Amino acid sequence: MATATQSSTSNANSEDANNSGLLSATVVAGLQNLGTTLNAAISKTLIANSMKLTLHPDAIIAPVPEIYATNAASAKQSEYAVVTLYAVATKHGWDSGTLRQQLEAHGLHASALDELTRVYEDNRKELVLRQLQLGHNFPHITDVQWRIVCDVKSSTSGSSSGAPHFHINLGQYRQSSGERVTIVEFMCNAEELHSLINRLKDIERHCNQVAIT
C-alpha cells in the first residue's frame, strides 16, 4: 500500500483536473466555514482536535467544549470536513503543495488555508501510517485459553459417562485497549485434540522443511 501511495504522488499533478471533484459539497462547505463562520482561534483548535482524534482513534482525549459554544452545527460540519480532507489527501498521496492547490480552487479563507496545509505537512507521516493499517484481514491468534470439562450431572441424566472434554478458546488481545477478543471457541475430546496438535506439528515441520532445504 505504501508503494501505491508513492506512485500516486507522482501522478498527483497530472491528475489535477480529476482531483477537483474529490471532495463532496458538504466537505467544501465545512472547509469554507473555517475562518469565516468560525473565528480563527476556534478554527485552529478544531483542526488540531480533529487531527488528534484521527490519529489516535482509541486514545482518551479531553473534549474541547469551546468549539461547540457558538455555531455548533457549522463546527460539526467543519470537523467532518477537516477529517475527510485529510483522509482523501492521504489516500491520494498529495503533498502539501498539491493540498494547497486543491484548497485554493475552493476559495477558502487564507488563514484557514495556511493552518490546514501546515498541520497536514506536520502530520503527513502519521496519517499515512494510520491509513496503512486500514483494511480487511484474517485475525491473528496470539492467545489460547483452555479448560478441561466433565459432566457430572445434567437435566436429562442423573449420571454422566465421566469422559473429559477440552474446551479451547483461541483469541487475541486488542492492540489498543488490551481487551481480549475470542476468535474461535470449540470443544474436543482427547483424540481430536491429538489430531489437532499433530496437524499443527505438521505445519511446523513443513515450515522447517521449507526453511532448511
Place this chain on the structure above:
Amino acid sequence: MDEVDKIIMHQLQQIDASIEPTDQLTTFTPEQVVRAVSSCLLEINPTLTELPRSLPGGAMAQRFSAATVLAERCKESGYRGDIGYQIFLYPNAVELRRLLMFLIERLPRERQNADSAGKANALNAREQLQREVRKKLTEQLKAPWVPQFCRAVANRQKQGCSCQSIEFKPHLNLNIPGAKLAERSKEVQQYFEQLAPNLFQQVDASSYDLIASVLHKNDLERWGELVPSAVNVLSAREEEVPPSPLLQVAEKLPENSEAPTPVQQLGDQVQQLRAQAEKLLAQRKTLNAHLETLKAREASAAGELENIQAVLKLHERSCLVLADPEENVAKLEALLRATEAKRQALTQQWQDYRSPLLSTLDTLKAAKDAQQVQNVRMGIEQLELELLAKTQKHNELSVRSAQQTHQAPRKEYTRRIHEFIGNIRKQRDDIDKVLDDTRQLQKQLNVVAAQLERQFNYTDDLLFQSAKHDLHAKKAYKLLAQLHAHCSELVECVTNTGNVSKEIRELEVQIDGEKLKNVLISLQQITGDIQKFEQHIQELQSQIRTVENAITAA
C-alpha cells in the same frame, strides 16, 4: 574396487567440475582430496562458511589447520570412522574411499536429479520467490519469541504479524449537517445545534473506523445520483425530519367541517345510484350481445355477396364469347399458334445458352479431377519423403541407443554386484560346510576323550587294588601314571600348536592390511614434514635470536 572409484569420480565430477578425473583414488593428491571433500560438504550443507576450499601452499602449520577444520566438519556431518588431519595430508586409498562414499551418500537427492536441468536455466521468478520465502521463514524461525504487545516495535514490524490492522468498517449512516443551509428547516437546525452528536462521538459509540466512515460518506455524496436509491436511502434517512404532527392535524380539520349532512340522506342517494348503475350495466350487457349477433350477420352477408359477384363475372364472359362463336374460335386458334411459336423461340434460346455452359462445366470438372489426382500424388511423395527421414532417424537413434547401452555402466555394475553376491553366497555355503565338519570332529573328539577317561579310571582302579599286594602291579601302576601324564602333555602340545597357527594366520591378515596402507611412503612424508617443521623452528629461533640481539644492542 575400480568400479567404486569410478562411481565416486563420476559423482565428484557432477558436484564440482574443477576436480580432475583420475582412474583411481590412490593417485589423488592432498589438494584434490581437500577440494573434493569441501565440495561435498558444501553441497550437503550450503550454509557452512569458513570452509577451506583448497590447501594453502606455503607453511605446514596452515596446511595442518585447514586439514583439521575439514576433519571436524566431516565429524559434525556424522562420519563415524577414524578421521583426522592425516587423511587429508597423507591420503591412503582405503580410508579416503570410505570417507568419500559416506559423503556421497549424504548428498541431497533432489540436487542429484535436478542437477543437469537446473544449471542450464537461469533462476526464474518462481525460484526467486521460493528463495525469498525460505529466507523469511528461516529468519522468523530463528527470531526469539516476543510478547504480542512488543511486536509493533522496532524491526519486528517488518516481519509482519503485528496484529495491528484496523478493520475497514464504515459507519453507513453518519449524521452531518448538509451543504445547503437554506434547505435545513428550523427544527433540523436546532437539532444540529444542540442535540446531534459530533462526528467523533458517532463513530466512537459504535466502534466503526473514523477514516473508513468519512471516506464512505464523502464518496456517497459525490456519486449520490449514480448510486441506486436503495443504497442512498440509508444515508438520507437521518436528515429527513418527520413531518410535525401539528401540520397533519391542521390538514385534517377542514375535511371534517365539510361533512355535517345527514348520513341517512347520503345513504339513500348511494343506494339509488348503486341501483341505477346496476340497471345500466345490465342494459349494456344486452346491447353488447345484440351488437355481436348483428356483426356476425353482416360478415356472412358480405361473404355471400363476394361469391355471387364471382359467379356473375363468369356468366358475363361466357355470354360475350357465345355472342359471336366463329370469330372468337378463330381468334383463339391464332392466339394458340402464336403462343406455340413463342415457346419454340424460347426453347431455342435456352438451348443456345445452355450448350456453352454445359461444355465449360465439363471442362471444369475434368480440371478439378486432374488437380485432385495431382494433390494426392504430391501427398504420396511427401509422405514417402517423411517416411525416408523417419527411417533414417530411427536408424540413427537405434545406433545411438546401442552406444548408450554400451556406455551406461549401471547395468554392468548391477550384473557385477549380482555376481559378487553369488560368489559370496557360495563361499558362505562352503564355510558352513567346513564349520559342520569341524563340529562333527569336535564331537568325535569329545566322545573319544570321554571313553579314554573312563578306560583310564577303570584301569587305574584295577591296578590300584592289585598294587597293594603285588610288586609288579605296583610298577605297572606307576608306568600307567607316567603314560597318562605324557599323553596329556602331548594333547596340550597339539592344542598349543593349533592356537599358534591361528595367531600366525591373523598376523598375516594384519600384515596384509598394513601393507595396503603403504605406511612406508606416509612415514617418509611425515618425516619430511617433521624436518620442514624443525627447519621452520630453527629459522624462527634464529629470527628470535637476531631480534634479541638487536634489543640488547639497543
